[in-house]
Structure formats: structure tokens, C-alpha cells
Amino acid sequence: MDFITKLLHTFFFVAVFIIFYTRYNKKYFIKYHYFIILIISLMVLFYLDIKHDIIPIKLFFILILFSISIPILNFIKDFINMDDHYLIRQHKNTKDKYINVKNLLFTKIIPIMILFYQILLIWLPVIYDRISKK
Numbered sequence: 001m002d003f004i005t006k007l008l009h010t011f012f013f014v015a016v017f018i019i020f021y022t023r024y025n026k027k028y029f030i031k032y033h034y035f036i037i038l039i040i041s042l043m044v045l046f047y048l049d050i051k052h053d054i055i056p057i058k059l060f061f062i063l064i065l066f067s068i069s070i071p072i073l074n075f076i077k078d079f080i081n082m083d084d085h086y087l088i089r090q091h092k093n094t095k096d097k098y099i100n101v102k103n104l105l106f107t108k109i110i111p112i113m114i115l116f117y118q119i120l121l122i123w124l125p126v127i128y129d130r131i132s133k134k
Contacts (some may be wrong), residue, residue: 019035019038063121
């Protein structure tokens, strides 16, 4: 049961990642039945966590907060800009490089790192134990 529960958690957080990633990076509209399926699976996972105590409830909420951070990052990235006076003095090429690096960082690298960390927390409980002890 331990393996199946961890696998279900992994599938759930990968699905949440895919939905948030496609919604906020590719501007696709996600249908409401996907959200209903996610809410139902969230309740099932919450029940499994309470019943079998494989993944602690605190860790489950931390993982959900990590998932919510993807839309927050998308919102914040619009506020991060170089000073306009600096951009006027520099070449257009520098501005394009800055925008490309910012988009790559906030749309691809950080969300993938968040997902990878979520999967590590699910499959390696030692990481959560070390965090919770501090």
C-alpha cells in the first residue's frame, strides 16, 4: 500500500503541475471537469493519508502550497523588470536576452524544480524528517 499511495500522490502532483503549467505558460483554458477530478482525487489522497499515515498531513499541505506557488510565480514575474533608463542606454539585444532568461527561469526552470522537489519529498521521507526536526 505504501508504494501505491506514493504513486498516487506523485500522479496527483504531476497532474496539478501540468494543469498549472499549461494554464499559466501556454495560456490554455482548463476545463472545469479537470478541476473537479483534481478536487475528488485530493479528497481521496487526504483520506488515504489519514487512514494509512504513509505521508504526513503536514507534508501533504506543504506539497499543496508548493503547487500553488506556480501561479504565484507567474504573477510575480510580471513585476520583475529592469530599470527603463538602463534599458534605454543598453542595446536592444541585452533587453531581449534579459526577457528570454527571465521567461526561461520563471516559466520552465523554477516550476520544474518545484515539481522535482515535491516528488523527492513524497518518495524520500528522510528529507521531510530532517526538515521537520529543525
